[in-house]
Amino acid sequence: MKFQIEKDVFQEALNxxxxxxxxxxxxxxxxxxxxxxxxxxxxxxxxxxxxxITMRVAANxxxxxxxxxxxxxxxxxxxxxxxxxxxxxxxxDNAASVKAGPSFxxxxxxxxxxxxxxxxxxxxxxxxxxxxxxxxALRKTSYAISxxxxxxxxxxxxxxxxxxxxxxxxTDGRRLAMVEQDLEFPAGNETAAIIPTKxxxxxxxxxxxxxxxxxxxxxxxxxxxxxxxxxxxxxxEGNYPNFRQVIPGAANHRVTVERETxxxxxxxxxxxxxxxxxxxxxAFEDNxxxxxxxxxxxxxxxxxxxxxYDGPRIVVAFNPEFVMAPLRNLDQDEVYVDxxxxxxxxxxxxxxxxxxxxxxxxxxx
Amino acid sequence: xxxxxxxxxEKPLSEKDRTLLWNDIHIEIREAVGETNFELWFTGFQISHxxxxxxxxxxxxxxxxxxxxxxxxxxxLSIFPKYIDPLTNIRIDYSEEAEQEMAEMEAxxxxxxxxPEILVETIxxxxxxxxxxxxxxxxxxxxxxxxxxxxxxxxxxxSQAVANHPGKAxxxxxxxxxxxxxKTHLLHAIGWESLRQRPSSKxxxxxxxxxxxxxxxxxxxxxxxxxRKKYREADLLMIDxxxxxxxxxxxxxxxxxxxxxxxxxxKQIVLASDCPASEISELEERLSSRFxxxxxxxxxxxxxxxxxxxxxxxxxxxxxxxxDELIDAIVEHVRGNVRVLEGSLIRVxxxxxxxxxxxxxxxxxxILADICGGAESANVGxxxxxxxxxxxxxxxxxxxxxxKRTARVAEARQVAMFLCRTMTELSxxxxxxxxxxxxxxxxxAVKKIRKKCETSNSLKSTVELIKRRLVRGGSVKSTTPxxxxxxxxx
Numbered sequence: 001m002k003f004q005i006e007k008d009v010f011q012e013a014l015n016x017x018x019x020x021x022x023x024x025x026x027x028x029x030x031x032x033x034x035x036x037x038x039x040x041x042x043x044x045x046x047x048x049x050x051x052x053i054t055m056r057v058a059a060n061x062x063x064x065x066x067x068x069x070x071x072x073x074x075x076x077x078x079x080x081x082x083x084x085x086x087x088x089x090x091x092x093d094n095a096a097s098v099k100a101g102p103s104f105x106x107x108x109x110x111x112x113x114x115x116x117x118x119x120x121x122x123x124x125x126x127x128x129x130x131x132x133x134x135x136x137a138l139r140k141t142s143y144a145i146s147x148x149x150x151x152x153x154x155x156x157x158x159x160x161x162x163x164x165x166x167x168x169x170x171t172d173g174r175r176l177a178m179v180e181q182d183l184e185f186p187a188g189n190e191t192a193a194i195i196p197t198k199x200x201x202x203x204x205x206x207x208x209x210x211x212x213x214x215x216x217x218x219x220x221x222x223x224x225x226x227x228x229x230x231x232x233x234x235x236x237e238g239n240y241p242n243f244r245q246v247i248p249g250a251a252n253h254r255v256t257v258e259r260e261t262x263x264x265x266x267x268x269x270x271x272x273x274x275x276x277x278x279x280x281x282x283a284f285e286d287n288x289x290x291x292x293x294x295x296x297x298x299x300x301x302x303x304x305x306x307x308x309y310d311g312p313r314i315v316v317a318f319n320p321e322f323v324m325a326p327l328r329n330l331d332q333d334e335v336y337v338d339x340x341x342x343x344x345x346x347x348x349x350x351x352x353x354x355x356x357x358x359x360x361x362x363x364x365x
Numbered sequence: 366x367x368x369x370x371x372x373x374x375e376k377p378l379s380e381k382d383r384t385l386l387w388n389d390i391h392i393e394i395r396e397a398v399g400e401t402n403f404e405l406w407f408t409g410f411q412i413s414h415x416x417x418x419x420x421x422x423x424x425x426x427x428x429x430x431x432x433x434x435x436x437x438x439x440x441x442l443s444i445f446p447k448y449i450d451p452l453t454n455i456r457i458d459y460s461e462e463a464e465q466e467m468a469e470m471e472a473x474x475x476x477x478x479x480x481p482e483i484l485v486e487t488i489x490x491x492x493x494x495x496x497x498x499x500x501x502x503x504x505x506x507x508x509x510x511x512x513x514x515x516x517x518x519x520x521x522x523x524s525q526a527v528a529n530h531p532g533k534a535x536x537x538x539x540x541x542x543x544x545x546x547x548k549t550h551l552l553h554a555i556g557w558e559s560l561r562q563r564p565s566s567k568x569x570x571x572x573x574x575x576x577x578x579x580x581x582x583x584x585x586x587x588x589x590x591x592x593r594k595k596y597r598e599a600d601l602l603m604i605d606x607x608x609x610x611x612x613x614x615x616x617x618x619x620x621x622x623x624x625x626x627x628x629x630x631x632k633q634i635v636l637a638s639d640c641p642a643s644e645i646s647e648l649e650e651r652l653s654s655r656f657x658x659x660x661x662x663x664x665x666x667x668x669x670x671x672x673x674x675x676x677x678x679x680x681x682x683x684x685x686x687x688x689d690e691l692i693d694a695i696v697e698h699v700r701g702n703v704r705v706l707e708g709s710l711i712r713v714x715x716x717x718x719x720x721x722x723x724x725x726x727x728x729x730x731x732i733l734a735d736i737c738g739g740a741e742s743a744n745v746g747x748x749x750x751x752x753x754x755x756x757x758x759x760x761x762x763x764x765x766x767x768x769k770r771t772a773r774v775a776e777a778r779q780v781a782m783f784l785c786r787t788m789t790e791l792s793x794x795x796x797x798x799x800x801x802x803x804x805x806x807x808x809x810a811v812k813k814i815r816k817k818c819e820t821s822n823s824l825k826s827t828v829e830l831i832k833r834r835l836v837r838g839g840s841v842k843s844t845t846p847x848x849x850x851x852x853x854x855x
Contacts, residue, residue, distance in 0.1 A: 151431065173435030241428035248405065312587075343399035359436045 001065025001090040003037050005057070007081055007100070013044055013057040014075040016229065019202060020046040020053050021071045032068035034115045037061045045115070046071055051199045052118050053206075054230045066112035067094050077105055118232055121223055124216035125189040127161065131226055134215075135207040137168045137179040140354055142200050143325040146172035153238040157200050162190040169243050171357075175322050176246050180353040191217045194240055199233035206231060246357055248345050251338035255284050256308035259335045262289075263327040265303040269293045270320030272301040279361040280320045284339070285313040293320075316342050317361045323348075326356040371450035374418045383412040384491075388498060390448050397440045406432050409495060413460075418453035420445060423460050430459035497560050501570035506553030512678050514671025517547060520662040524551045528558035531566075531601050531633035535660030537624075540637040542664035543749050545702025548637040551664075552603045555635055559601050566600035573609040577616050584615075597626045603635040607656075608645045617649050624655060634659075640748045644762060667703070672696040675703060676710050685714040694726035698733050700836045709733050745788045745835045747799045753831050754781040766800050780828055782807050783814035788835065 014033065021031050034045040039061060045054045067090045078086065083101035090096045090109070098105040138157065146154035151173070160167040166183035169176065195203075199222070206229050207213070213226035217235075224231045266280070272293040273280050280293040287309055292302040316339065326348050327335065338347040348356040372378065372386065387410070395403040409425030410433075422441075424430040433441075434457045446452045494504060508528075513521045520542075526534035538555075540548045556568045571579070576596075583592035596602060602623070610616055627634055638645060641663075642656035667675060676692045679685075691713060699709045716732050717724050724732070755765050758777040765778055778800065785796045786807065793804035800807070818825040 154431070171431075173431040239427070241431055242426055243428060245405075245426065245428050246432060248401075340401055341399070344401040344405070359432075 001035075001037050001067060001088075002063035003042065003059045003061045003088050005042065005059040005086050005088065007078060007084045007086055009057050010059075010086060011075070011078050013042075013055050014071065014078060016205060017044050017046040017053045017055055018071045018075045019205065020048055020051055020198075022048050023072075029068060029110055029114045029116070031070055031072070032110055032115070033071035033074065034066065034068045034112055036066040036112070037064050039064065047116060047118065048198070049116060050196065051202060051231065051233045053202060054232075056228045065090060067096060067109045068112055068115050069096055069107050069109040074107060077107070121216070121221060121232065122218045124218045124221075124223070125191055126214060126216045127183070127185050127189065128212050129166070129183065129215050131207045131211050131213050132209050133166075133181055133183075134213065135204065135209065137166070137181060138200055138204050138207070139329050140179050140326070141168045141170040141177040142197075142204065143329055144170040144172060144175050144177040144356070145197050145200070146170075147197075148172065153194060153236055153240055156194040156196040156236045158240040158243070159193045159195055160191070161185060162192075169240070171241075171243060171246070174319070174359050175325075176243055176357040177326060178243070178247075178355050192240070193217050193222055194236035194238070195222060196233060196236050199231065202231055246345070247355065248338075248340060248347060248357065251340050251347060253284070253309070253311040253314060253339045255289065255337040255339070257289065257305070257335055257337060258307075259327055259330060259333060261305050262335070263324055265291050265305050266320050266323050266327070269301045269303050270324070272299055273320050277317075277361060278319055278321075279317040281315060281317050282323075283313065283315045284309050284311070284337075286310070314339055314342060316346060318346070318358055319361060322358050330354070370448045371446070372448060374415050374420070374449045374451060377414065377416045378412075383415065384494065384504075386448060387412045390444065393444050393447075394437075394440065397444060398437055402437075406437070408499070409492075411491060411495065413458065415449065418449070418451045419456060420449060420452065420454070421456045421458055423458055425460065427459045430457045433457055493557075493560060493564065496564065497557055497568075500556060500560065500568040502553050502556045502560075502568070506550045507557045508554040510678065510682065511547065511550055511554055512667075512671060512675040514667050514674065516665035516667045516671055517551075520547075520551055520664045523660050523662045524555050525558075527633055527635060528555045529562070531559055531563075532631040536628055536631075537634035537636055537656065537659040539642055539656050539659060539661045540635075540664060541639065541641050541661065543666070543702065543746055544639060545704040546664045546666065547703060548664060549605055552605055552635055552637055556601065556603060559633075563600070567598060568601045568603075569596065569599045570603045570605070572605045573607045573616075576604060576620070577610070580616055580619055593623070596623050599627065599632060601633045601635070602627055603637075605637045606639070607636045608638045608640060610645075610648070610652075614649075617652055621649070621652055621655075624652070628655075639746070644748065666700070669696055672699075672706055676706055679707055679710055680714075683714075685710070687714050687717060690726045691717075691724060691729060694729035695733065698730050747785050747789060747791060747796065749835060750784045750788065750831075751781055751799070753835050754784070757827065757831050776824075779810035779814050780824075780831070782810040783828070784832065784835070786811045788832065 017033060021033070023031075030048055032046075034043075036043045036045075037059065041056060041058045041061065043054060043056050045052065047053075077098065081098075081100040081103055083103075085100065087099040088096060089099075094109040094111050096105075096107045096109055098107065141157055145156060149155065154170075154172060156170075158167075158169040160169070161183060164182060164184070166181045167178065169178045171177070203224055206224070206226060208227065211227065213224055215225075216223045220235055220237070222233050222235055269280050269291045270293065272295045274293065274295045275298075280291060283290040283292070284307065287307060288304055289307045289309070290302060290304045292300065294300045330350055332350045332352070334350075336349045338349060340346075343360060343362070345357050345359050348358065370389075372382070378386070391403075391407070391410070394407060398407070406429050409429070411423050412420060413423035414421040422433075424433060438455065438457070441455050442452075445455060497504065508525070511517075511521065520540055523535060523538055527538050540551060542548055552570060556570050559566060560568055579592060579595075583589045604610075610620060624634060636656060642648070642653050642661065645653065645656075648656075673689075673692055673696045676695060677689065680687050680692065687710065692710070695709050695713055696706070699706055713724065713729060713732055751762060751765055754760075754777050755762055758773060760774065760777055764774060765781060767774075782796055782800060785791055785799070786793075791799075793807050796807045797804040814824070814828065818828060
């Protein structure tokens with residue numbers, strides 16, 4: 001196998017695929033990237049057996065063939081190479097010689113035959129989705145995914161396609177983020193799938209602001225084809241909880257807040273959030289929102305911002321991180337905070353089909 | 366009463382104990398997490414297992430289990446130790462069955478009318494229990510354990526009709542009777558039966574006092590909307606002790622509108638009172654006429670047979686070793702209301718277990734001496750006396766408490782006052798107020814009747830007759846009952 005490739009192109013491609021390989025693995029081959037050279041260029045693949053990413057890049061291939069090389073090591077070498085042109089040659093023992101100007105590296109690899117093949121992707125329901133739409137939806141929900149591994153069904157984004165809508169939901173039991181977008185799709189293709197966190201993260205790296213993508217689901221797998229990449233993931237098996245029961249009914253009070261002002265104020269006040277309860281207080285009254293934190297033995301913080309609100313005084317405590325997460329991931333200038341009372345779940349909304357349910361903490365003192 | 370808590374969590378608790386425990390504990394949880402949160406997350410919760418200090422709670426869906434575990438576990442861990450000792454852990458699980466059921470119910474709501482019969486069959490007892498308790502119903506009061514006698518036939522039949530066809534049979538259904546004769550039992554029973562037949566219907570059982578407090582609370586918290594939503598969207602609204610409504614104008618107005626709204630929507634209303642609607646003091650005319658517009662059923666004191674039947678049922682329920690003969694002896698002696706009867710049964714059973722020799726029916730009188738003596742005074746109320754007197758003299762209630770002073774009316778009034786004074790523990794002032802007179806009049810009436818009884822045999826027998834009817838029970842309405850009648854029945 002012998003090829004010549006541009007450094008930037010190769011580096012970029014390796015960056016995209018190397019996140020999948022796990023650092024600690026019992027199978028050494030899973031730390032490697034599979035490089036396959038054909039007449040058209042290279043195909044790079046990595047897998048952790050759950051998520052597999054394949055990427056095509058242009059290269060001048062002098063001799064076709066394949067090899068697997070340690071992905072992270074290769075990526076760091078390529079990053080440091082001095083010239084823009086790299087020459088690759090792999091011998092029969094799977095040792096790769098990398099030449100770039102004055103530099104020479106020899107990297108020992110493993111035969112490509114050892115690389116796990118991705119299982120056959122069976123009959124699937126296929127959809128064409130706007131990349132930007134999915135990108136936005138993932139960004140607005142993925143931060144609420146549970147990291148509690150004992151609740152494995154929550155370790156992903158629940159993706160529902162039905163009734164003309166694409167619904168993405170993530171929750172960890174204390175907050176819930178949901179996006180609902182119109183989506184046209186062939187009848188009979190209704191789908192419910194839980195896409196695991198890792199695939200969600202990889203997907204977010206791959207999607208761009210324009211263009212479409214092809215998404216397919218089988219009962220146990222999902223595939224995303226976009227640009228020059230192809231991501232295949234296992235789905236989380238199990239039933240996602242009936243999240244709609246979490247969404248409170250009509251709220252009594254609506255507060256309109258400028259998003260960035262809100263975010264920055266919370267960020268500052270949260271520096272003195274009570275370490276034990278990890279909560280800060282939000283007092284809404286008379287077109288003002290007073291955000292305050294009180295940490296015994298450390299000190300206090302308060303910031304008052306202007307909001308639009310003319311209801312009765314409501315004081316409610318939230319985990320500041322849970323308030324900031326959606327604010328960071330929205331683009332709108334204004335957000336709405338809907339409240340029922342001090343102890344009932346609050347809801348953050350925008351003018352688009354998005355909602356974020358957040359459980360208050362008990363207001364102490 | 367002695368608090369039974371904390372319970373030992375070493376050994377598994379029975380299902381009944383767990384239900385009772387949840388019954389008690391849920392109130393505290395509700396307070397701690399707030400009403401909205403409780404409704405949102407804890408509906409359908411039950412205690413599924415307690416062993417070796419570990420409590421397992423069962424939610425009706427995975428999302429509830431998740432949410433409660435994440436957000437309220439701390440609160441649960443602070444409340445449960447008061448009830449369970451030792452407590453090492455609380456696990457929150459969910460039943461897939463219930464989740465399925467819920468999903469199916471949700472899926473079937475658009476076509477709710479499709480096959481309600483199927484729902485009837487599918488509601489599980491535990492679910493029914495939980496819904497009923499949420500509606501304010503007490504589990505032990507259902508139709509099955511209500512003993513029907515000639516004293517309650519009408520009320521019983523009306524209850525059945527209303528439970529089977531709410532909003533269609535009688536609107537409203539109005540029960541009245543002296544205390545402890547089963548009004549409340551029938552209300553609860555209607556609620557249970559109604560829920561059993563229509564699990565998704567909204568049943569509310571409250572006392573008038575509770576309704577009033579709710580109203581005040583709503584005003585104070587500016588949550589009248591929620592209050593109205595709660596009551597005006599009921600499918601079956603049952604209010605106990607409605608006579609207490611007759612004090613505040615605000616309640617009456619609120620209740621009037623609630624009543625109209627429900628009646629318009631053909632929802633069933635059931636009311637219970639200790640006196641007929643026309644006699645509830647300070648009740649607005651428009652309400653009183655509405656109360657009388659439906660079906661009014663009175664429950665009388667149970668006769669001998671019914672009393673015996675009630676006690677036999679109780680004995681079987683409580684698994685007491687009391688013979689039929691003893692029960693017959695008890696009902697001979699005790700003529701008070703059902704609560705007094707139950708108390709007497711417990712006393713006899715107690716004495717029977719403590720004594721090594723068996724008790725003879727003849728001993729019962731002695732065992733129950735204080736109850737029998739007290740029964741006469743403790744269990745007859747002024748309203749009943751007035752009613753009995755009115756019936757005897759064939760007068761209308763308002764004439765009795767009115768200003769008319771013809772000889773017959775005056776005598777009836779004085780007899781009524783005398784009976785109130787001798788048979789109840791009411792004060793002179795209370796009695797006077799009940800007749801719209803001052804206490805001097807009552808003193809005079811009592812003296813006069815006492816004196817007259819010494820000279821006039823006819824008056825004496827009249828007084829005795831009325832008195833006997835009052836304490837004996839049975840329908841006061843039956844014309845000229847002689848003591849023989851009672852014996853025949855017994």
